[in-house]
Amino acid sequence: MIYLDHHAAAPTPEVVRQAMADASSIAWANPSSTHRAGQASRQLLENARELIGQSIGAAPADVVLTGGGTEACNLGVRGLAKKRRIITTAVEHPAVAESVRHLARDGREVLVLPVLAGRPPAPSELAPHLSDDSLVTVQWVNHETGTLFPVHDYAQLCRARGARLFVDATQALGKVPIDVSSLGADAVAFAAQKIGGPAGAGACWVRRGIELDTVLAGGSQERGRRPGTLDTLSMVGFGAAASLIGLRLERKTIIAALRNRLEARLLALGAVPNAGEPRSATVCNVSFPRWEGAILVAALDLEGVCVSTGAACSSGLQEPSAVIRAMYPDEQWRAGSAVRISLGIETTEQDIESATLVFQQVLSRIKGRNLHQI
């Protein structure tokens, strides 16, 4: 099996598995309990929080641990929203896009900035819409195309205008260096799954002094910001994965070279690239004319190559990519024919060579067909 879907989930490294195995005899206890069993679990949890904090340049006290990336995004967006006017982009992950839609249904005013052909809004395009009652919610790295958003520039503008800024960094973690202390955002969301941790662990960093509304009703855990008993075991995994972020960032140029080689081969096979630079080194998003993305993904899987069309859905059903649709409104075919190939630190040259051959083999099955035959 050649795994090229690291943007969906990164494989769990051995050290992370080991850390979780070691912790499993202690981490079952409720970390909020007074007794020593609870204290032992609490210690593991706080160690993990420290490792997570270190990896993003945050003080541990400002890290709110959550049950995954979607929850962290909900907390960031809905927790900061208050009565503010929302400014967002057309290519956000559903965790953010649906949170915004939820607020819009409650009558909140929403402005959606386009990201045509993968070009993020320039700071000058954002500036005129900012005021002290706006909340900007934007991702750092797009989950499907890897498009990089100039979040530092956005943050500077937001601070100057007194606007709040939420950054969805779930896909950015481990792909770009992150230092929330110098970023200038008000809240930033992370997910363990994207760096080889468990899917049920996430975090929302909140700038000190910022008042955040809770999304869930319940106990007063996480300083009243996130009720519910935290899963210590998952957080241990998150912490261990976070301590490996430096390694991931070091591999960036190697991954970029592999990605570029794969992309060049795919373009030679007739693929059309979706969104260009600036983007993360880890991903290549292309559309294949005459192919439905979902069918191509299945055909590749049958030959042992794991890729995706974009956002996965629990029913197993793959819809045309909403991101690609928004990026190319005048070329609707692209969304239905898009495939996302994402690499990680485990990806080898041999993986890329073998995957290229599989692409070639699968694509050749309908050679000689007319262009209009999808």
Next chain:
Amino acid sequence: MTEPKRILVAMSGGVDSSVAAALLHEAGYDLIGVTLHLWDAEGAHQVGRCCAPEDRDDARRTCEHLGVPHYVLDERDAFREHVVDPFVADYLAGRTPIPCVSCNRTVKLTHLADVAERFGASHIATGHYARLERSSDGRLRLLRGRDADKDQSYFLFGLPQSTLERLVFPLGELTKPEVRKAGHRLGVPNADKPDSQELCFVPDGRVGDFIARQGLESKPGRILDSDGAIVGRHQGVGNFTRGQRRGLGLGGGEARYVLRIMSATDDVVVGHEEELYDQQLVAKDAHWVAGRPADTFEGEIRIRYRHRGAVGDITPTRDGFEVRFAEPQRAITPGQAAVVYRGDEVIGGGFIA
């Protein structure tokens, strides 16, 4: 026929397609399970119906049991365009359509033939009760399934030779009890699941309500007798089909049946049972499975799925055929398929005008 190596199995989540997959797996084929997501069930109708999430789960469980890959493909747009919209339009035009025929032809099997090619699969298997046989001229002949009660060849007359060439019907030689038995023997998880509805997207059979849910206004109209006298009123022609007796709301007295639906005026004409009998029919949009017969021939014609078949003379016309039955037939219904058999073989079929 070259020996099929990799076979795509169309899996609805029902017993039949699950057992078809299990039998092929037992025979040593390399299988790929595919479930088409055709329709999103609405509200209270989400349970116990085609394309419900639990059906996809059943298909997935069977594939997991067999250790074969399973994929769900989204065909909702094609299903609406080629099946549901024409179905609703037909009903509003006073016909009683048979959507399974066009579904098999466009959305299901012909589409899956394309998918199979992309998956590197030489054949497609389904759980249909039907058989294929190659004739001496090289063409494939479509035959009734061995189980006369479950035979589904009626729904398959519209398939072109190019699609038939890729099809495999593992249940063609079996009866339903044999299929369930095979399901138990092979450990198929859903072997005891009840049979599905004939019309998958209208599981309760209430077409009028279904049409209303599609946001289309059913226009109320008059109920007339054969002499043109108004005997009642109705809430929309979508609630009626030829030969129907119940639901007319005409009160007691002698039994009356729907004779005709006049879509131009939204009138429903009712009358006595003997007025439902006709000795001929005209069919349009015919498809001849192994070529169009040159002259009039005698055959057996089924005018609806649950019709035993009646003997008649069939005369091919330019795009259809005409039938003269030996005996008058009850409630020959516009929109339904008239399928022509000679013995076990499906010669062709068309839609009753």
